Amino acid sequence: MKDNKYVYNNLKIFIMEDYEAMSEKAASMVAAQMTLKNDSVLGLATGSTPEGMYRRLVQRYQQHQIDFHEIISFNLDEYYPILPENKESYAYYMEKNLFQFVNIARQNIHIPSGSHQNIDETCKAYDQAIAKAGNIDLQILGIGNNGHIGFNEPDIKFEAGTHLVELDEATILANSRFFESVEDVPKKAISMGIRNIMHSKKIVLMASGIAKAAVLKEMITGPVTPNLPASILQLHNDVTIILDEDAAKEIKAIL
Numbered sequence: 002m003k004d005n006k007y008v009y010n011n012l013k014i015f016i017m018e019d020y021e022a023m024s025e026k027a028a029s030m031v032a033a034q035m036t037l038k039n040d041s042v043l044g045l046a047t048g049s050t051p052e053g054m055y056r057r058l059v060q061r062y063q064q065h066q067i068d069f070h071e072i073i074s075f076n077l078d079e080y081y082p083i084l085p086e087n088k089e090s091y092a093y094y095m096e097k098n099l100f101q102f103v104n105i106a107r108q109n110i111h112i113p114s115g116s117h118q119n120i121d122e123t124c125k126a127y128d129q130a131i132a133k134a135g136n137i138d139l140q141i142l143g144i145g146n147n148g149h150i151g152f153n154e155p156d157i158k159f160e161a162g163t164h165l166v167e168l169d170e171a172t173i174l175a176n177s178r179f180f181e182s183v184e185d186v187p188k189k190a191i192s193m194g195i196r197n198i199m200h201s202k203k204i205v206l207m208a209s210g211i212a213k214a215a216v217l218k219e220m221i222t223g224p225v226t227p228n229l230p231a232s233i234l235q236l237h238n239d240v241t242i243i244l245d246e247d248a249a250k251e252i253k254a255i256l
């Protein structure tokens with residue numbers, strides 16, 4: 002399988018043949034992290050992009066290659082307000098795609114609460130729990146068409162920790178494919194901040210499909226700016242970006 006590696010603006014970039022190869026590469030990085038440190042703190046992402054990676058992690062678990070029993074997880078974000086039993090919640094997504102299949106300890110799973118009344122308390126407790134765990138060892142990220150990571154929308158404050166976010170129109174529209182109608186998409190979310198993400202020891206960002214090609218080029222080669230939150234990753238010292246050929250369409254000529 003083709004596996005092209007580049008470095009640009011301090012970012013390691015792998016361009017893989019297709020979605021499946023991208024997913025395999027990401028799964029192998031997570032598996033390596035888990036093997037090297039049994040009690041790794043994993044930062045987890047939702048959305049369509051990481052589904053193939055989760056499928057592969059479940060397979061590896063079933064084949065006894067990896068073990069989740071000491072793993073600690075923190076998800077990036079959750080809609081607000083939403084109940085965990087709502088099929089569009091990220092709590093539900095994580096059960097469906099990973100947690101129900103593996104031996105992760107329930108008390109080690111962290112997802113921002115989409116239903117707790119006191120938002121400030123929820124955010125503060127989340128930041129404290131991440132700090133208490135010793136920060137995230139490996140953070141998985143997707144990227145929005147508008148350059149968001151987690152739900153850190155354009156014009157974010159880079160110094161923010163976990164906080165309540167007003168979702169961008171572009172994000173609401175992009176995510177409406179998971180809901181019956183665009184009106185059903187929650188307008189707010191609780192998200193880890195850029196500060197939490199930047200404190201992660203390693204970061205793996207995945208992207209697939211032509212719709213992401215333009216934003217990736219801008220993120221990798223453009224200025225570091227709050228208008229494109231993912232651009233901050235140029236300032237982190239251990240970021241791996243795993244793309245499929247379509248997502249790499251615009252960047253490839255430059256590398």
Ligand code: PGA
Nearest residue numbers: 048049050051143144145
């Ligand atoms: P997607 O979402 O994986 O569904 O494209 C990525 C994101 O919005 O971060």
